[in-house]
Amino acid sequence: MSPVVILVGPPGSGKSTIAALLAERLGVKHRDTDTDIEAGAGQPISDIFVDHGEAHFRALERAAIVAALEDDEVLSLGGGAILDPATRADLAGHNVVFLDVSLGEAAKRVGLGVARPLLLGNVRTQLRNLMEARRPLYVEVAKLTVQTDDRTPDQIADEILEHLG
Numbered sequence: 001m002s003p004v005v006i007l008v009g010p011p012g013s014g015k016s017t018i019a020a021l022l023a024e025r026l027g028v029k030h031r032d033t034d035t036d037i038e039a040g041a042g043q044p045i046s047d048i049f050v051d052h053g054e055a056h057f058r059a060l061e062r063a064a065i066v067a068a069l070e071d072d073e074v075l076s077l078g079g080g081a082i083l084d085p086a087t088r089a090d091l092a093g094h095n096v097v098f099l100d101v102s103l104g105e106a107a108k109r110v111g112l113g114v115a116r117p118l119l120l121g122n123v124r125t126q127l128r129n130l131m132e133a134r135r136p137l138y139v140e141v142a143k144l145t146v147q148t149d150d151r152t153p154d155q156i157a158d159e160i161l162e163h164l165g
């Protein structure tokens, strides 16, 4: 058993939203590693960062990914999941889709909330740095890249389903 499809991409690219939609369309479960981490830790991601730091969050994330890769579902990862070389290696051979998004659109979508601790401060600058640094890693793990600007979640899900055949 392994995931039907795995979504990667920066914060605000729509991974969690599109994965839920794909799961509904395919009649399978949706699993989101951020949700699994929060359930396991009993606290929101923002609190995990404050109380234990990013390194601890990344360790929880790695464990959540290893567990999720054993399951049959549509899987959405957190935006930074691909930073871990072991995770990138584990993603080889899976149906990985990179949801691409422009800086302007991603900034609009994530807004100014506290839910994404890495974006606190100047959201646009943080997001730009993170997107630039990670782009090659998203491309490396993905079998398919889907542009999400100016497209509805339904349109994006349609394109992914077409490629899944």
Ligand SMILES: Nc1ncnc2c1ncn2[C@@H]1O[C@H](COP(=O)(O)OP(=O)(O)O)[C@@H](O)[C@H]1O
Pocket: 009, 010, 011, 012, 013, 014, 015, 016, 017, 018, 076, 109, 110, 148, 151, 152, 153, 156
């Ligand atoms: N294609 C889209 N067009 C407009 N808004 C979107 C689109 N995809 C997602 N969103 C919105 O953007 C925000 C972030 O989406 P989310 O699925 O949480 O992204 P991610 O998991 O990649 O960080 C949510 O408010 C969601 O409703």
Ligand SMILES: O=C(O)C1=C[C@@H](OP(=O)(O)O)[C@@H](O)[C@H](O)C1
Pocket: 009, 010, 011, 012, 015, 016, 034, 045, 077, 078, 079, 080, 081, 115, 116, 117, 118
């Ligand atoms: O980009 C990142 O490093 C992170 C993205 C978040 O997920 P989304 O990409 O779903 O927002 C979440 O995993 C955490 O706040 C760290």
Ligand SMILES: [Mg+2]
Pocket: 015, 016, 017, 034, 076, 077, 078
């Ligand atoms: Mg998400």
